Amino acid sequence: xxSNARYSRQVNLPQVGSAGQQKLxxxxxxxxxxxxxxxxxxxxxxxxxxxxxGIIDGDVVSESNLHRQLLYTAEDIDQPKVSxxxxxxxxxxxxxxxxxxxxxxxxxxxxxxxxxxxxxxDGTDAIAARYLINxxxxxxxxxxxxxxxxxxxxxxxxxxxxxxxxxxxxFPSPPKEAPSCAEAGVLGTSVALAGMLQANxxxxxxxxxxxxxxxxxxxxxxxxxxxxxxxxxxNKTIQITPESFKQEHQHEIKRIDFASAKAQxxxxxxxxxxxxxxxxxxxxxxxxxxQQLRDEFAQLPRETPIYIFCQSGKRSEAGYKLLAENDFKNxxxxxxxxxxxxxxx
Amino acid sequence: MLTVYYFGEIADKTGLTSEKMDPQEQQISVILQALKxxxxxxxxxxxxxxNHELIDLSQDLKVTETDEIALLSAFxxx
Numbered sequence: 091x092x093s094n095a096r097y098s099r100q101v102n103l104p105q106v107g108s109a110g111q112q113k114l115x116x117x118x119x120x121x122x123x124x125x126x127x128x129x130x131x132x133x134x135x136x137x138x139x140x141x142x143x144g145i146i147d148g149d150v151v152s153e154s155n156l157h158r159q160l161l162y163t164a165e166d167i168d169q170p171k172v173s174x175x176x177x178x179x180x181x182x183x184x185x186x187x188x189x190x191x192x193x194x195x196x197x198x199x200x201x202x203x204x205x206x207x208x209x210x211x212d213g214t215d216a217i218a219a220r221y222l223i224n225x226x227x228x229x230x231x232x233x234x235x236x237x238x239x240x241x242x243x244x245x246x247x248x249x250x251x252x253x254x255x256x257x258x259x260x261f262p263s264p265p266k267e268a269p270s271c272a273e274a275g276v277l278g279t280s281v282a283l284a285g286m287l288q289a290n291x292x293x294x295x296x297x298x299x300x301x302x303x304x305x306x307x308x309x310x311x312x313x314x315x316x317x318x319x320x321x322x323x324x325n326k327t328i329q330i331t332p333e334s335f336k337q338e339h340q341h342e343i344k345r346i347d348f349a350s351a352k353a354q355x356x357x358x359x360x361x362x363x364x365x366x367x368x369x370x371x372x373x374x375x376x377x378x379x380x381q382q383l384r385d386e387f388a389q390l391p392r393e394t395p396i397y398i399f400c401q402s403g404k405r406s407e408a409g410y411k412l413l414a415e416n417d418f419k420n421x422x423x424x425x426x427x428x429x430x431x432x433x434x435x
Numbered sequence: 436m437l438t439v440y441y442f443g444e445i446a447d448k449t450g451l452t453s454e455k456m457d458p459q460e461q462q463i464s465v466i467l468q469a470l471k472x473x474x475x476x477x478x479x480x481x482x483x484x485x486n487h488e489l490i491d492l493s494q495d496l497k498v499t500e501t502d503e504i505a506l507l508s509a510f511x512x513x
Contacts, residue, residue: 127513215513238510240443245510260489261509265480268444268511276512284513307507309442320507322489 096185097139105299111139117296120144120207122195122223124171126271126278127213127237129159130285135211135292136179142187143179144207147171148194158278195219197339200226209295210234211288215270222339224249224257228330233295233304237288241274242312244284248291251304259325260307280312341414343407346397346422348434356395356420360428361409366401368432380405383412392418399424399431437498439470440505445481449474461497463490466504481506 100106117140121128124147135143151159151166151174159171166174172190179188193199195214204210204226212223212234220238227234233251237244249256271281287308294300307320351358358375361383378386380400390396396418398406406423413421426434436455446452449470458466467483470476483490484505485498498504 123513125513213513215511217509217511220509220511237513239512240510241512243443243510261482263479265509268509271512274512281513309507318487318505320484320487320489320505322484 096183100138106297110297110299113296113298114139115141117209118142118144118207119209119211119292119296120146120204121211121213122219123147123213123215124159124161124175125149125155125213125215126158126239126276126281127211127215127285127288128171128175129161130282131211131213131289131292132161132175132179133182134286134289136183136186136188138293139183139186140292140296142189142207144189144191144203145172145175146191146193146195146203147175148192154272158276158281160278195222197222197335197341200339201230201335204230204232207232209292211292212236212238213285213288215272217264217268220257221264225330225335225339228256229332229335235288235291235295237284239271239276239280239284240269241276242280244280244287244308244310244312246284246287246291246303246308246310247306248295248303251295251302253324254304255322255324256328256330258328258330260322262325262328277312283310283312338415341411343410344422345425347425348397348431351395351397351422351424354395356397356422357391358424359390359396359398359409361398361400361405362428366428368428370399370428370431370435372431372435380409380412383409384416387416387418390418393420395420395422397422397424399427401428403427437500437502437504439466440503442505443508443510445476445506445508448476457500461499462495463498463504464492464495466498467492470506476506481508483507 097111101111119140121132124145149171150168151162151171161175161178170192172192176188176190200222210227210232227250235248237246291303294302310317358372360377361380363379398409400406410421410423436457438453438455440453441449486503
């Protein structure tokens with residue numbers, strides 16, 4: 091590498107120079123999510139000569155991605171996003187190292203993944219992932235660049251930068267629900283704008299130039315072109331510890347068989363929709379569809395064991411996670427679900 | 436008249452991006468309570484900025500009629 095013609099236009103900037111180019115070459119940046127934001131951010135980071143770029147995503151390319159995720163074409167449908175992204179970005183700049191990890195970020199792999207990099211880019215599209223990234227970055231002492239979108243509006247900020255405010259200083263706890271782009275709808279141009287603002291923060295942080303959006307939330311409205319900055323401070327009462335991380339993000343699911351559960355004094359929780367067959371009648375049972383569970387916590391005991399089941403076990407795991415995150419102490423997934431329970435009762 | 440701005444999903448719930456208010460009480464808690472009731476907003480669903488500074492809701496500050504209040508919520512999409 092070095093100061094060849096490829097980088098000459100940026101090296102010519104007095105704020106960059108060959109020293110700046112060396113900073114870019116030495117930088118290790120992780121992009122979490124190779125979706126709308128990742129596809130916008132990545133080509134610019136790669137082309138700028140950032141030396142080491144990691145990409146983590148467990149998703150495959152879908153047709154509905156193609157209007158905004160421009161690293162992918164129709165030929166890539168059903169292929170892992172990170173493999174395609176790695177290939178195309180490698181062609182864009184063969185001089186840098188691109189590491190692709192075909193996995194979703196979880197409470198188990200987040201900390202280890204984050205520790206290999208200097209700077210993290212949050213390009214995910216779910217609220218839970220955003221809190222996971224925040225908490226992992228706080229524990230690993232890494233800054234991260236956030237962007238998120240609701241329809242035509244974009245939020246961009248840099249969290250945990252030089253011990254500055256974090257995502258939780260802005261939004262202390264996850265909201266009940268916040269729709270993803272799949273649910274709310276989005277234009278490709280909105281995601282691209284968000285990604286460019288994000289990539290621009292990355293460049294400034296690595297080069298050590300300009301004002302970084304730390305303690306500032308930039309809110310841009312693509313319909314009105316209005317752009318505002320809201321300022322916020324570090325909330326010192328918010329502490330992320332390895333214990334709180336484990337409690338919130340690492341849920342090893344406790345399981346129990348029906349016979350053992352029946353012998354104990356607990357309640358059975360059916361998280362299926364009311365009309366689903368077969369109907370299971372158990373003593374001490376309650377039916378709350380998993381989508382409504384969050385609103386019905388008051389109906390459930392905090393200490394008494396709760397045995398969750400559904401039709402296949404998938405929704406019962408989602409219910410388990412939700413209850414465990416909300417301080418229900420004694421929750422189990424039943425090994426048997428409705429079809430098996432019908433035989434046993 | 437003070438101005439309240441709504442963003443993201445909060446703007447969907449209020450059906451407005453901003454509105455002028457002429458509150459009888461200048462305590463922010465009273466104003467927010469009235470907005471919560473009017474638009475069925477939940478606690479914890481939004482954060483509040485006054486003149487572009489996020490405020491600590493446990494400290495009930497007074498606003499004046501030239502102030503701008505903004506209700507902000509977390510976005511998920513990407």
